[in-house]
Amino acid sequence: MAALLEAGVPGSVVTSTDEWVEVRPERLVDALRWLHDDPEMDAAQLSNMCGVDRYDHFEVVYHLQSLDQNHQIVVKARLHDHEAASVPSSYPVYTGALLQEREVYDLMGIRFEGHPDLRRMFLWEGYPGFPLRKDFLQISADHHPGLPHFPFETGKQER
Amino acid sequence: MTAALDPIRAARVPLTGAKLVIGVIALVILAGIAGGVGFLVVSGALDGHWYDLRDLGIPIAHLRGWLDEQNKAQPAQLHDLLGDHWISYLTTALIGAIGILSFVGGVLLVLIWVERRLIGRIQVRRGPNRVGPYGLLQPVADAIKLIQKEVLIPNGADRFLFFLPPILVFIPGLLVWGPVPWAPNMNYLDLNVGVLYLIAISSLATIAIFIAGWSSNNHYALLGAMRTVAMMISYEIPLSMALVAVVLMTGSMQLSQIVQWQADHNVWLGALMPLALFTFFFSSTAELNRTPNDIAEAESEIVAGFRTEYFGMKFGLFYAVELGNAVAVGAFVTAFFLGGWSLFGLEQWIPPYLIFAVKVSSVYFVLVWLRGTLPRFRLDQLMAFAWKYLIPINLANTVLVAIEVTAFNHSSLPGVVSLGAIGVVNLVFTVWVARRWARFLGYRPETEHVLHPSLQTQVGGLRAAERLRASS
Amino acid sequence: MTTASEPYVLNIGPQHPSTHGVFRLRVVMDGERIQDIDMVVGYLHRSMEKLAEERTYTQNIPFTDRTDYLAAMSNNLGYCLAVERLADVEVPERASYLRVIFAELQRLASHSMANGTFINDAGAWQTPLMYMFREREKILDLFEMTCGARLTTNYMRIGGVAFDPPPEFYPAIESLIDEMPTRIAEYTELLVDNEILIARARGIGVLTAAEAINGSITGPMLRASGVPWDLRKAEPYCAYDQFDFEIPVGHTGDCYDRFMVRLEEMRQSVRIIRQALDGLPSGPHKTEIPLALRPAPGEAYARVEGPRGELGFYVVSDGGPAPARFHIRAPSLINLSLLRQMAVGAALPDAIVTLGSTDIVVGEIDR
């Protein structure tokens, strides 16, 4: 699948596994459009999209699906710029991205260039920070976000 | 489902012996009273005496005569100044006014309960049953609660105009009860322009509602007021047309005469003119803001329409007037179309006002039933229905009735034959014109048949959808 | 000379009878016609996705109840499936059957509510809603009998279900399943042929199949637009591949079709429950999983056919006791993507009916 995508949109694929394909953010919309239009891929629907904070980079994950052929394609884009994370909007390809991109922007702080109506959705304009980022609460340096150990476990465990 | 999980079934207590005995005794007593009354009626002992309670107009007339007698004994000066009948006139006017007021008030108190219980029954729940026996005191409790509420005025509302409408709608709501013919001699305000009076009085409420919506300084209220006014103005026309047919047929605008005509001919105008009956009833529901025409206070769209900002007893007044008007519509449908107090001769036996009340209650029940059953139309659909549908076919109906009346007045056939012919012609005409005109306006029921979803076992996307579309 | 009218802004919500929760629409209106519509959500935002990063995998199950509080079972199920996929947990067959039964009961309850409130939005004064609530109430009684809660059931567990149903559950569900088809027939009789409902819902809020697919619409709305797509058939989870049922597919994609599709789906759900009850295997209802569940680093996306559409759970593990990322694909929110397209140009009552037919749950929109 990754090879097909690379052939269809040259210079787009970064890496791939059996489950997902990682594409370059600049080529993301081209790749999505190709997947959408290619009769064999037929990724007609953007089933789900979300952002993931991996500490040193953001991932934007697109779950695409073909209804006619009943298969799923997972496309990821990796963003290294933490302050001004930005990725082209997939709204021109999928109208269903309208609210999902707004949600990702609102909670993860990833800008989608070319989105027609990119405003905060759940939180109000001017809300400080983006809650789903790992550094949202600005916890002190020796404390990691997330749950360090099970509530009933004694002693601190390194993960 | 076990009984324990079904509270209604579990709460039903079986009929005990004591209750049965009390019931039988009550039935026997009732039968005895009925027999006694029947004997009195048959023997003619009642006819025309002051204690003839079959028609409350008769005792009042006796009272009038007695008071006029007393009047003659007054000093000549007073007599000359005030005329012959002033005491009797004043007294009977007061009695009638108090009677109407207390009737309307009592009806409102009871009917709130009745409506809520009925709706509760329709909606498989129990309705109010906590305050007093069977929840009968619920309206009183509601009224007390409403009176206790704090008086608030919305920001930017016109104070004077905001307080005026609840009072303004109440006045026509009471005045409309004036010409109701309860019994042959029992009508308070038997105007010879009664029909016109009704239309005039009911048009007064329009302005109150519009002021209410406007002065609330609220978009929902304004939208509701606009809708109400648009609808009231539109539906007044078919409503008046239906009444024109009635007036043509009976040759009188006096409500007592209209009922008397039906009693004399032993026929209900509703059976003679089904189209007029339907038009009047439907237009009345529009004027009343009741389902299916309750777009003015469409809860799911514009919250509560023109009374969104009203609360406390001001809201209570609007609510009460609406309910009272619903009963009033019941009274007028009864008087115009269902034979009023007449019941094919039985009014000699049963007090006519009871017959009338039962008929009114039945019409009211139909209104509640409709409210519990039907969804709501859209504003433009209702408007189109009034202007494109009801008004043209009622125009045609009016012409037809005029022709029939002329023929009826010039014919020497027995009433059964001629009225029967009129009824049949009108029924056929109604069915025919209703169908034809609907088709003319583009209504095609056969193309609008119910589209049940097709059942598929294979999943697919756009291509499958196109295939399905092509195959269906 | 022309008449000039000036547009005005109408706030529908956050408190309004037909927004079904604290949901707000800012509508620019010209008379009764809608020129622009903008939704304002977030009044119920609890940031569950963030909270979940601080709680163990099992502790997160109650959160999923509180997203779509009208379909808690489906949410439990989707989340448990995702974690099971992530941690490679096997589910006993009895548990799968029980999951199917409860998910379908939940669908019945949810569709009752959806159809009832839809008719309410179309203006029927609560009677159909009350009728449908009667059946929903019985279903909630079944839930209470089994897991002690009516709405926030917290019933599914990673590796199975929390409890085996008590013995009195079986006669109760039997009688409900026997009664349900007559009740659905009753609704059909009351509503389907109703001229007023047809006038209000036919041809309103139309979405074509292409628009719906491209707009990420799923669930009954997608099926009403004519696309035969149901995850229970497409990727059978639990034991759905063992049951015989059909996908109702609408013809035009208007509000009326959505209503009809939901009604027909209720019939299909009854069918599935009947089959699942008949074939309910014996055995354990749960696999024991380690209390300190630490799935290997990785990610899993599991989705179920919820009452409102594709209910997806995307869980990323970094090897710790809590998910590193927990994302809910909320069908209520995503089905609103095309609200603007459906509502602009329509009259206000039509927009309300359209909103009612999309069947939103604000808890799920805001999470």
Add this chain to the structure above:
Amino acid sequence: MSSIGIVLGFYALSGLTIGAGLLVFLSRNLLHSVIFVILAFIGMAGLFVTLSADFIAVSQILIYAGAISVLLVFAVMLTPYASRDNPNSLFAPAGILIGLGFAGLMGFVGMRVIWPQLTGSDLEAQSFTGTVRSIGSMLLGTYALPFELASVLLLAAFIGAIALVREDEA
């Protein structure tokens, strides 16, 4: 018919009508003025009742208090806020003068005209079949032509109004 009740009613209703009429131009708020106009209409209807002209009274309520006033209220309420009060006007003295002059003229005419009066047996002799019937036969008999002409005029006004506000279809 000159019983004291009628006389009292006449004075009360004229008081109401004149008072409402005064309030129409004394109140600063244009909408309040409209309300008082409606009150004046209703007072007029009451005066018709004292004259036994019940048909005209009811028509007065139906047409003026019911229909015309709704038009007035519509027109006033849907105008912008700024033009919705009664400011001090330069025309006030002139208006008062004209009004007084008109009132004087009406009074003069009312005093000078010899009104035909029927009393006693003459009144009894008049066959009084009800105003509706007589007005109806007049409208459709003696005055049929003016009546129809008026309706044509109204129709023309109707069509004209629709043509004026109709938007051009692009």
